[in-house]
Amino acid sequence: MGLTLIEKILANHSKHAVVKPGQIIDVSMDVRAARDFGGANVVKNLKDNGLAIDDPTKTFFTFDCNPTGSDQKYAVNQHICRQFARENGIKVYDIDQGIGTHILMYDGLAFSGSTAVTTDSHANILGAVGAFGQGMGDQDIAAAWAHGKLWFKVPASIKVMLVGKRPEGLSAKDIAINLLDRFGANDLLGYSVELYGKSVDDFTLDERITIASMGTEMGVITLLFPPNQLVLDFCSERAGRTIKPVFADADALYENTFELNIEEFQKRVSLPGAPHHTATITSLEKTRIDSAFVGSCTNGRYEDMAIVAKILSKRKVAPGVVMKIVPATDEIWQTCLKEGFIDIFKNAGALVSNAGCAGCAAGQVGQNGAGEVTVSTGNRNFPGKQGKGDVYLASPAVVAASAVAGYITTPDNIPDEPMIFTAQLHSGAKTPPIVNASGPLAKNTQEKSVEVEGRVWYIHQDNIDTDMIFHNRYLAITDIREMGQYTFDNLNGYQDFAKKAGKGDIVIVQKNFGSGSSRQQAVDCFLSLGVHCVLAESFGAIYERNAINAAFPIITYSSLDELEIREGDTIRVNYETGKVSSLKNNKTIQAEPFSEVQLEIFKRGGLF
Amino acid sequence: MGQTFVEKILGAPAGAIVFRKPDIVLTHDNTSSIFSTFKKMGSEKIFDPDQCLVVLDHNAPPTDSKLATQYQTIRQIVRSQGIKKFHDAGDGICHQIMSYYARPKMIIVGSDSHTCTAGAFNAFAAGIDRTESAGLWKKGETWFLVPESIKICFKGKLNEGVYAKDISLYLIGKIGSDGANYLSMEFMAKGWVVFLYLTG
Numbered sequence: 076m077g078l079t080l081i082e083k084i085l086a087n088h089s090k091h092a093v094v095k096p097g098q099i100i101d102v103s104m105d106v107r108a109a110r111d112f113g114g115a116n117v118v119k120n121l122k123d124n125g126l127a128i129d130d131p132t133k134t135f136f137t138f139d140c141n142p143t144g145s146d147q148k149y150a151v152n153q154h155i156c157r158q159f160a161r162e163n164g165i166k167v168y169d170i171d172q173g174i175g176t177h178i179l180m181y182d183g184l185a186f187s188g189s190t191a192v193t194t195d196s197h198a199n200i201l202g203a204v205g206a207f208g209q210g211m212g213d214q215d216i217a218a219a220w221a222h223g224k225l226w227f228k229v230p231a232s233i234k235v236m237l238v239g240k241r242p243e244g245l246s247a248k249d250i251a252i253n254l255l256d257r258f259g260a261n262d263l264l265g266y267s268v269e270l271y272g273k274s275v276d277d278f279t280l281d282e283r284i285t286i287a288s289m290g291t292e293m294g295v296i297t298l299l300f301p302p303n304q305l306v307l308d309f310c311s312e313r314a315g316r317t318i319k320p321v322f323a324d325a326d327a328l329y330e331n332t333f334e335l336n337i338e339e340f341q342k343r344v345s346l347p348g349a350p351h352h353t354a355t356i357t358s359l360e361k362t363r364i365d366s367a368f369v370g371s372c373t374n375g376r377y378e379d380m381a382i383v384a385k386i387l388s389k390r391k392v393a394p395g396v397v398m399k400i401v402p403a404t405d406e407i408w409q410t411c412l413k414e415g416f417i418d419i420f421k422n423a424g425a426l427v428s429n430a431g432c433a434g435c436a437a438g439q440v441g442q443n444g445a446g447e448v449t450v451s452t453g454n455r456n457f458p459g460k461q462g463k464g465d466v467y468l469a470s471p472a473v474v475a476a477s478a479v480a481g482y483i484t485t486p487d488n489i490p491d492e493p494m495i496f497t498a499q500l501h502s503g504a505k506t507p508p509i510v511n512a513s514g515p516l517a518k519n520t521q522e523k524s525v526e527v528e529g530r531v532w533y534i535h536q537d538n539i540d541t542d543m544i545f546h547n548r549y550l551a552i553t554d555i556r557e558m559g560q561y562t563f564d565n566l567n568g569y570q571d572f573a574k575k576a577g578k579g580d581i582v583i584v585q586k587n588f589g590s591g592s593s594r595q596q597a598v599d600c601f602l603s604l605g606v607h608c609v610l611a612e613s614f615g616a617i618y619e620r621n622a623i624n625a626a627f628p629i630i631t632y633s634s635l636d637e638l639e640i641r642e643g644d645t646i647r648v649n650y651e652t653g654k655v656s657s658l659k660n661n662k663t664i665q666a667e668p669f670s671e672v673q674l675e676i677f678k679r680g681g682l683f
Numbered sequence: 684m685g686q687t688f689v690e691k692i693l694g695a696p697a698g699a700i701v702f703r704k705p706d707i708v709l710t711h712d713n714t715s716s717i718f719s720t721f722k723k724m725g726s727e728k729i730f731d732p733d734q735c736l737v738v739l740d741h742n743a744p745p746t747d748s749k750l751a752t753q754y755q756t757i758r759q760i761v762r763s764q765g766i767k768k769f770h771d772a773g774d775g776i777c778h779q780i781m782s783y784y785a786r787p788k789m790i791i792v793g794s795d796s797h798t799c800t801a802g803a804f805n806a807f808a809a810g811i812d813r814t815e816s817a818g819l820w821k822k823g824e825t826w827f828l829v830p831e832s833i834k835i836c837f838k839g840k841l842n843e844g845v846y847a848k849d850i851s852l853y854l855i856g857k858i859g860s861d862g863a864n865y866l867s868m869e870f871m872a873k874g875w876v877v878f879l880y881l882t883g
Contacts, residue, residue: 145746365755395762397771399744426744426773441744441772444752462748464755496762538860551749553716587861593796595812616865617796621812672700672826683724683818 077324079232080299081267084207084321088190088224096231096330106184106191107133107219108175112140113194113212115152118159120217128163129223135184136160137168137175137193141439142431144170173404173430174372176200176208177284181406183314187302188321192219197372197454199290199297203283204310205321207297230267230296231330232323237272239338244487246342246382247282248374248452248470251289253340256353264294266330269301269323274337280306281376288373289454292350342485344450344473347465348458356473359483363494365464366449367398367478368434369471374452375403375433377410379471384416386475386486387423393481393493398425399440401433425478434461450477523678525669526649527607527628528658529581532572533642539566539584540591541618545600547592558596559603578605581646583635585611589618598622608648610635610655610666623673624682630655632666650677687832689867692788692807697831704824706806707768707784708734709793710816711777712741715756717794720817729764730823736768736793737761738780743772790827792819807867832867 078086082094089100109117114136120126128134136156144150153170160167168178176198179185187205191198194216201208211225219225235254268290278286283300290298302310302320310318344359346352369375369383380402392398400420402408408430411417420427426440433440435453442462443449449466452474456466467483476486481494545558546565552558563572582601588611589597598621601609608628622629628650638657640646645658653668669677676682687697695701710717714737721729729735737757745751754772761769770780777793778800785791787805792798794816801808811825819825835854855862 365758395758397773428744439746441742441746442748442751444745444748444750444755447751447755459748462745462751464751553719587864590860591796593794593810593812595814598812613861613864615861617810617812619865620815624812624815624818670700670828672828682814683821 076328077326079267079327079329080205080269080301080321080323081207081230081232081297082327083323084188084190085227085229087188087321094229096229098229099226100229101224102190102227103224104192104219105133105189106135106179106193107216107223108135108137108179108191108193108195109156109213109216109220110136110140110175110194111138111142111144111149111153111156113216114138114156116213117194117217117220118155120214121220124217124221126217126221128165128220131164131166133223134163134165134220135168135175136165137172137178138170139168139172139174139195139431142170142429143439145439170431171405171429173402173407174375174432176372177375177403179208180204180206180280180284180310181313181404183310186310186314186318187307188319192216192225195372197288197291199295200284200288200372202287202290202297202299203280204306205300205302207299209297210291230265232327233263233266233268234329234332235268235270236332236334237270237275237337238334239274239336241274241277241337242340244342244472245337245340246470246472247278247285248468249342250282250337250340251286251373252343252345252350252353252468254286254335255289255293255345255351256343257335258293258351260292260294260349260351262293263290266295268293268295268298269329270298271301272337275300276303278303279378280309281378284376285373285379289350292454342470342473344483345456345468347456347467350455350468356469356483356485359467360488361494362467362483363448364396364450364467364477364482365447366396366443367392367474368401368440368449368451368453368461369474370399370401370403370433370440371435371451371453372403372432373435373454374471375401375407375430377402377407379452380407380411380416381414382471383475384411384414384419386472386479386489387425388419390423390479390489391493392424392478393495395496396478396481396493398423398478399428399434400425401428401440402430405430423479450474450483523680525651525674525677526647527579527581528645528647529579529607530577531640531642531644531646532576532580532582533640534566534569534582534584536584537586537612538590539588541589541594541597541615542591544589544597545594547594550594550596552596555599555603557603558600559605562600562604573604576604576606579607580604581607581610581648583610583640586613587611588614589622590615593617593621595621595625598625598627602627608650610648623676626677626679626681628669628677630666632664635664637664638662650674687867688869689807689830689832692790693827693829695829697829699829700826701829702824702826703790704731705734705792705819706786706789707736707781707791707793707801708816708819709736709738709777709781709791709795709798711738711795712743712750712753712757713794713813713816714760715753717813717816717820718756718760720814721820724817724821726817726821729766729820732765733767734823735764735766735820736777736781736784737766738770738774738777739772740770740774740776740780745772792816792825802868828865830865830867832869833863835868835870837870
């Protein structure tokens with residue numbers, strides 16, 4: 076009895092001549108990679124367990140999930156990985172390179188019959204070249220880095236035959252979505268699926284990549300394409316040696332065989348929330364969109380870019396619609412540049428970003444917001460995956476056409492004039508709630524006495540900036556009641572100020588208090604705590620305005636030496652006369668009184 | 684007695700408090716927050732939408748769903764309020780975008796501490812806070828305390844390899860980070876004058 080394709084690949088990478096579905100074997104991995112997402116944990120697992128690298132020449136980092144390091148988590152993880160790579164002689168495909176799985180195919184590291192693991196759930200995309208690729212967690216990857224092999228349960232195989240002639244204009248993405256429509260998320264769960272048929276033989280590598288990548292959404296272990304000559308030539312060229320193809324045996328045993336007629340496939344999109352809930356485009360005609368995305372490991376290929384460029388050429392993205400385009404790899408990016416695609420994208424009004432996983436992985440090229448309708452070439456649209464909005468999945472051609480039209484449509488139905496957003500259209504339409512609904516109180520409801528007494532916090536420091544007062548990590552907070560707790564949380568020596576400060580306390584600082592940003596929170600946090608006022612030799616200009624407008628008393632003094640104030644003393648401040656007195660020694664000095672405007676705004680409780 | 688640049692633009696001597704209608708009110712990613720304050724002020728319609736310049740730049744494109752939702756909210760505010768000067772993610776940094784709109788003699792305010800960049804265009808420009816921006820949307824005007832001025836004269840020829848950034852770092856080193864607090868700075872050299880309003 077012969078072997079299926081997966082059985083043959085796995086047997087070739089084990090000590091067994093024949094393997095059977097269900098058998099658990101050790102599989103040697105030709106390539107072991109980790110991304111910026113998960114990479115740092117791989118490093119941690121290795122270090123915690125005192126493990127060494129089995130073979131640095133087969134071990135790689137690929138930074139693709141969030142190359143720009145748009146938050147601290149990713150930035151730190153990348154740095155941990157880079158340091159580890161330097162220490163261990165491991166190659167890093169760094170932030171300018173693009174999607175790791177694509178690089179494995181492009182750099183001759185994955186080819187017919189080879190094996191690879193990486194911390195990318197779409198690693199089965201390598202089925203496009205007839206390789207076994209698998210996404211795994213950071214412990215598994217650490218084990219692969221240390222031992223070069225991993226245990227794996229041989230999956231059962233299913234054969235899918237596509238018969239008939241491929242309809243014109245039916246893209247690889249349409250085929251993937253039709254397969255999802257037919258099999259759902261579970262029918263192929265845990266299987267190795269091999270795709271055959273006359274039309275399949277003619278699929279380009281880029282098309283194979285699109286379909287293989289969405290095997291993940293079908294739940295398969297892998298979706299394998301037996302390589303054609305073009306794919307073999309490509310892999311041989313990239314690997315720098317002749318790659319011999321690995322095929323299934325003619326008498327291999329499949330658990331099931333499905334025959335589907337490709338002529339019945341239609342252009343489809345996946346509905347928001349689940350890739351396998353699909354609909355024909357005609358049933359969605361004129362569905363309004365806010366944004367469009369072209370890219371991801373599924374559709375960030377050269378051929379995808381070429382289709383989009385053809386549609387966007389001499390056209391514009393509809394007014395009010397935003398479009399993001401992200402080539403999968405830097406090599407594709409460079410080709411787009413040479414062929415003039417980037418010009419076309421920019422002239423059409425699209426945002427073009429650096430190669431990487433982009434819109435699919437939360438981060439790099441941003442997300443969508445609640446109420447936002449996006450049409451995307453990505454492979455997943457689970458709630459929350461790309462943000463809080465609705466995401467339709469479609470082919471690059473449909474996404475480009477929709478971006479121009481302003482609604483979901485096909486390239487042959489692009490209207491002469493796009494659909495325009497109007498105030499009327501949206502007044503009745505679903506609008507997202509204003510995020511800052513619990514925003515700052517316009518009125519400062521504190522007691523409006525012009526003379527106050529309070530305990531002193533004496534901070535002998537110049538240039539306390541707004542990040543020290545109220546750090547930018549808390550800027551999303553808009554409810555004034557929540558602000559107080561973070562006051563001075565970034566000021567050395569005063570991190571516990573908010574806990575210890577009492578209502579009616581008075582803060583004294585030196586020069587240039589509140590320099591830096593324009594954030595209102597740096598004033599509001601004191602209102603939140605009930606602090607009476609801040610005395611300083613000078614204030615940052617924006618801070619001064621902010622305080623005045625919020626009716627938060629600030630007083631400028633030139634010298635307090637005479638008062639001999641110590642922290643914890645009680646002082647009296649009169650805003651109207653500018654007199655500051657120590658209750659300990661009854662000495663008084665003259666500071667600057669409130670200006671007329673300041674006093675008026677203070678009494679009113681705010682600017683408005 | 685002649686007037687300084689800022690006195691001329693605001694039409695009053697240093698120390699005076701005047702109410703003026705800015706030509707441009709700049710807001711960026713903070714526009715949705717400002718709008719909610721604006722609503723709390725009991726307002727519906729922006730007094731003069733042509734005064735508004737809205738640029739999405741700080742988190743463009745937005746890296747989390749909260750920010751993305753704010754972007755979407757802002758797009759709808761712009762549409763429903765009829766704001767024409769709107770620049771979405773990808774167009775660039777608001778202070779650079781300002782070059783399309785800023786003109787000599789203008790009064791420009793913005794909810795961003797680097798609004799003073801527009802001094803490069805011979806305009807009076809100052810950063811303000813969110814609440815005041817909301818108030819400007821409501822009323823169109825706000826108060827200004829006319830600042831004192833500092834005059835900076837450069838003599839001689841710039842050495843090769845010394846750039847504008849070096850000049851600004853030199854100046855900051857010279858006067859300190861509060862050296863021009865609430866002051867207007869005028870730059871003069873060889874027949875050209877650039878007016879820059881620095882906030883501390």
